[in-house]
Amino acid sequence: MSGVTYKQRYEWFQQVAQLIQQGTTSVAPGQALALLKPRSRMPHVDPRSALIETYVTAPRQRPAQHLQAPQSSLLVQVESPNSSYVAKLTAAPVAKGRSTASLAASAATLAELKAVMEGFEDCPLKAMATNIVFGDGNPKAPIMFVGEAPGAEEDKQGKPFVGLSGQLLDRMMAAIGLDRSTAYITNMIAWRPPGNRQPSSQELLQCLPFVQRHIELVAPKILILVGGVAAKTLLSRSDGIMRMRGTWHDYMTSGLQTPVATTALFHPAYLLRSPGQKKEAWRDMQMIQDKLRSMEAQSYARS
Ligand code: URA
Numbered sequence: 201m202s203g204v205t206y207k208q209r210y211e212w213f214q215q216v217a218q219l220i221q222q223g224t225t226s227v228a229p230g231q232a233l234a235l236l237k238p239r240s241r242m243p244h245v246d247p248r249s250a251l252i253e254t255y256v257t258a259p260r261q262r263p264a265q266h267l268q269a270p271q272s273s274l275l276v277q278v279e280s281p282n283s284s285y286v287a288k289l290t291a292a293p294v295a296k297g298r299s300t301a302s303l304a305a306s307a308a309t310l311a312e313l314k315a316v317m318e319g320f321e322d323c324p325l326k327a328m329a330t331n332i333v334f335g336d337g338n339p340k341a342p343i344m345f346v347g348e349a350p351g352a353e354e355d356k357q358g359k360p361f362v363g364l365s366g367q368l369l370d371r372m373m374a375a376i377g378l379d380r381s382t383a384y385i386t387n388m389i390a391w392r393p394p395g396n397r398q399p400s401s402q403e404l405l406q407c408l409p410f411v412q413r414h415i416e417l418v419a420p421k422i423l424i425l426v427g428g429v430a431a432k433t434l435l436s437r438s439d440g441i442m443r444m445r446g447t448w449h450d451y452m453t454s455g456l457q458t459p460v461a462t463t464a465l466f467h468p469a470y471l472l473r474s475p476g477q478k479k480e481a482w483r484d485m486q487m488i489q490d491k492l493r494s495m496e497a498q499s500y501a502r503s
Pocket residue numbers: 347348349350351354359360361362363365366387
């Protein structure tokens with residue numbers, strides 16, 4: 201609820217409480233609802249929907265004083281898009297009880313994927329994070345980078361790779377003429393692991409369908425796995441980064457039309473600790489540039 205004032209929360213609560221009184225939602229008795237964000241602040245969400253969180257309130261007390269931590273989230277479809285919040289609601293749980301695989305599969309666009317991830321409450325990392333770190337850059341770009349997980353600065357800004365290692369990644373990309381208008385960036389995990397620890401295998405597995413769907417929806421021509429964690433998890437390999445970098449692999453899932461040319465890069469955080477490896481990383485970047493150029497030449501020849 202960052203950035204949400206107490207007054208806003210109370211007003212939204214009242215609006216939705218009215219709807220509950222009209223008997224238009226399927227929310228269990230003993231629970232009250234608060235609107236997470238007004239729809240005007242969610243341009244990425246279908247205008248007929250709003251993301252709300254349920255809050256347990258004590259009976260007979262002024263609800264706004266007793267809002268507790270969110271218990272679950274619901275994606276609510278408002279049938280009449282023009283009459284704000286009025287009209288029937290059909291509430292469908294988007295969090296508890298639904299696997300990340302089925303949630304991810306239900307997203308037909310990046311905006312929908314972000315919305316289901318924002319409504320997902322079963323990942324303990326989410327409860328500790330300040331912001332979701334979904335993605336940054338141009339989703340229509342031919343090249344997509346996938347890192348590991350947000351750090352402190354990414355968590356604060358809600359954007360991937362904006363801290364020290366992000367600045368190095370930006371320089372590596374710039375060296376081959378790329379920036380965030382010509383590339384797209386995301387992470388294996390959208391919420392910061394506390395203390396910048398590595399995500400556990402359980403966390404990686406739980407979030408895997410989200411990142412797989414993310415890749416399917418961007419459908420890049422070239423996929424760059426930044427660091428060993430992303431490379432091992434997405435390529436299902438036990439090899440270390442040393443064996444996976446410097447060469448091309450095919451990445452394929454059922455929602456992709458064709459395999460994506462994929463390689464791994466040393467994580468910039470590793471390069472900051474081991475600058476002696478920068479020469480190898482430069483070679484990797486040149487290999488990526490060659491691939492981009494040959495793909496551009498091929499599509500030019502076809503057009
Ligand atoms: N490291 C990552 O893997 N991702 C980020 O977004 C930042 C640091």
